[in-house]
Amino acid sequence: MTTVDLPVAVPAPVRAPLRQPGRRRRLLTFIAEHAIAIALALMFLAPFVFIALTAVMTNTQALTPDVWPNSWRFDNFVEVFRTAPMLRYLTNSLLYSVLATGFMLLSSIPAAYALARLRWRGRNLAFMAVLVMMMLPPQVTVVPMYVLWARWELTGTLWPLILPNLLGDAFSIFLIRQFLLTIPEEYADAARCDGCSELRVMLQIILPLAKPAIAAAALFMFFLTWNDYFGPLLYTGENANNWTLALGLANFRDLHRVQWNLTMAATLLVMAPVIVLFFFAQKAFVRGVTLTGVKG
């Protein structure tokens, strides 16, 4: 801006009436923005509210236009466990999510560390491979994988979904690597000067600093496996003993065709752990999301 002395040239009486509509306009946009935001927020929340309200209705009321429950039937949630083996599904889901997450951390943190903080020939190539692995749809390799697990007689169980995590998960490697890049090398150099071995630099200096990314990766993995439908359907579809919550929920309605109240109660039960976990770890989570998409 080179026109420094222009304001002096503008007569004061002209500026005053110009400002007035500006302020009013600002107030109007303020009101409009807030109104739109609140309306949208209510629309985004509405499905949750309807699920929750329907979940505590009687079965007959769930089929009526009523929005508000006449009587609050909280024992619907107990009923859900009686009508379907939800506890078994829950155990299976926990087995899948916890083991997959634990295994993923064991195998992916070292790989992410090597990709981010060590120099070696072929590193960029390996990283490209990680990215391609991350981006390709799982359906591309699904047939030979199924044949492989069938040969090892593990189809019908959740192990085909858990065990591969022992050998690294591309997305988690990517996520943790992106964070490790942001840690200044000075920390490591200082430790090296004090005679630290490379292993100790990794375990005692760098990885403790990477806790937020590791937490985010673990959360993502937990959510991914908890929400997974395709994997359990493929491998445990024919064996209802090993169904996860997602699979059990998808089949819940068929058992109880018109019982929307119980279906919604079950839906709420499956959603709840994810949402509770999110509220506890919101910061790590949002940080993880942005780490994957916004850098550079």
Add this chain to the structure above:
Amino acid sequence: MTTVALPAVFVPAATRRLARTPAPLRRKRRKHRLFVLALMAPWLLGFCIFFVYPLIATVWFSFTRYNLLSPPEFIGLRNYTFFFTSDPYGLQSVRNTLWLVIFVVPIRILFALLIAQLVIRIKRGGSLLRTIFYLPALAPPVAATLAFCYLFNPATGPVNQALAKLGFGVQPLWFSDPALAKPTLLILTVWGLGDVMVILLAVLLQVPVEQYEAAHLDGANVLQRFRYVTLPFISPVLLFAAVTGVIQMLQFFTQAAVASSVASGVAPVGGGLGERLGYPDNAMLTFPIWLYSKGFASFQLGYACAMAVMLFVVSFAFAAVLLRKSRVFLYGAEQA
């Protein structure tokens, strides 16, 4: 690393080539290589077993007839020619998936961008709003789809009830109407736009404020400011969102499978998988659903592999665009 060259006198002639790096350093380098190898070994093994091998096997199976019981039998390009000439469901599934790519991806990004802009402008309660808009993205897809099946169920669903109260004569069938099934899926995916929104939110917060002010002083209006200041700044992230969105839509399975099975009243696993898949009128038969049903309901594994190869080619093309066009990923590759 600076290598201090030893005087040649100390080095026996026979080992001169090796001697360029002194022994302690060589040992150190070998140790370094072993360290890297140890760290990368699990991933490398996984890459071979769970990626390279199945990729090659998929291509090989795609030229065969294979049903898991008898060994694969080579039939050349027959799987491919059959798909393009005599599989009406296959082509329908391509059309459906294409519809999802064309409509869902841009609409989700557009809404996510608008909402992100709105959330940024609201000072008080902004973080609460962010959480509310993000929440649906967390809902397990099966649960979210079931919820929408209830909300949009034609007879007693709250949506149709509301339409009736507002005086609309028509009561849309939503998931049960071949023409509306995919648009209803679109609504479901727009509801879950939180993942895109959070990314856009993060980058929008980084747009330099001075540039805004400068544009403002130059008399640029809201749209111009967006076009000339915001858009160039966020375009790499938009590209990221678009490409990952396309790849997500290419593998769109859960919501369509659950919605069509619930709306048709048949369980997605067990009995009726074959016949009622893609209800209504194959409107929700996406490419991966057809692949799944070909491979694992009728066990035509060779045919499913041919479809997998097509999926691979298309998604790899999109992935390559992203990998080439943006330095988003390789950021910092030089600094470590």
